[in-house]
Amino acid sequence: MIGKLIRSVIYHFNCVLRSFFWLLLQMRRGCFRNFYSKEIKKSKAIVLATGPSLKAALEMGIDDLSSSDICVVNEFCKHPKFEELKPVMYILADPLYFVEEWMGDSDRQTIEILSNVTWNMTVYVPYIYYKGIRGKLDSQYVKVCPYNSIPYNGWHNIKLYLYKKGLSMPAAQNVLIPSIFNAINSGYKEIDLYGVDHSWTKEIRVNDKNQVCLCDTHFYDQKKPNLLPWKRCEGEVYKMHEILRDLALMFEGYYQLREYADVKGCRIVNKTSDSFIDAFERG
Numbered sequence: 001m002i003g004k005l006i007r008s009v010i011y012h013f014n015c016v017l018r019s020f021f022w023l024l025l026q027m028r029r030g031c032f033r034n035f036y037s038k039e040i041k042k043s044k045a046i047v048l049a050t051g052p053s054l055k056a057a058l059e060m061g062i063d064d065l066s067s068s069d070i071c072v073v074n075e076f077c078k079h080p081k082f083e084e085l086k087p088v089m090y091i092l093a094d095p096l097y098f099v100e101e102w103m104g105d106s107d108r109q110t111i112e113i114l115s116n117v118t119w120n121m122t123v124y125v126p127y128i129y130y131k132g133i134r135g136k137l138d139s140q141y142v143k144v145c146p147y148n149s150i151p152y153n154g155w156h157n158i159k160l161y162l163y164k165k166g167l168s169m170p171a172a173q174n175v176l177i178p179s180i181f182n183a184i185n186s187g188y189k190e191i192d193l194y195g196v197d198h199s200w201t202k203e204i205r206v207n208d209k210n211q212v213c214l215c216d217t218h219f220y221d222q223k224k225p226n227l228l229p230w231k232r233c234e235g236e237v238y239k240m241h242e243i244l245r246d247l248a249l250m251f252e253g254y255y256q257l258r259e260y261a262d263v264k265g266c267r268i269v270n271k272t273s274d275s276f277i278d279a280f281e282r283g
Helices: 002-029 053-060 074-078 081-085 105-114 127-134 156-164 176-186 240-264
Strands: 044-048 069-073 089-091 121-126 142-147 190-194 204-206 212-214 267-270
Touching (some): 053 190, 074 081, 089 176, 121 176, 142 176
């Protein structure tokens, strides 16, 4: 009994601390407003990530593509299918698209393409970058919707409450996490996932300089990418334990999304062949 009481006290004390630090971060990097409009036209969303398997999926044809709302991410706008599919949701999460000193020519090109679309589309961005990017995406067709990306790790019921209110989400270690989360909170009852290979561990190597390297492949690659050091946004090369820790947090985040989807009555189906994600139903 005493051991159980001590564990309970430690748990609640940790929850108080985590809640306090979440509030501090939320005041600095987020806000306490829910921006979701839930103006969806279809009950199903199809998320097209940029993993290499998406190339074959698009060539073979994707079921229900014309009768579903389409969500795409990152560099998808540079592929010819972007104009053809006319997605209604576009998700960005990487600071490279927003922080000027980290942006490369490719990142600037992505923002330029998005600002010139000719159909109604909502671009979802982390709240901390919302004010800076809103002016760059000044278009009659583009609506910029910020999302609160600060994860809350306190009491479980409060976490689900914050998710429902759009005030928190699982740690956005990968752009797929805010893609699924925003689709759930937009009101979709089914979310199908394509191109979510997540098979980076097959491509990780360590070179002679003890640098962790990755051959990062995407569906739009014209040739196999070179093996390059895996770097953070600011240019520092990842250490192996840092990469594996971040990948573990990412895969754990998918289990948190599955639980939240169950609470919201939303079905998530992973239709990517050989995907490393084990959290969702396979289709």
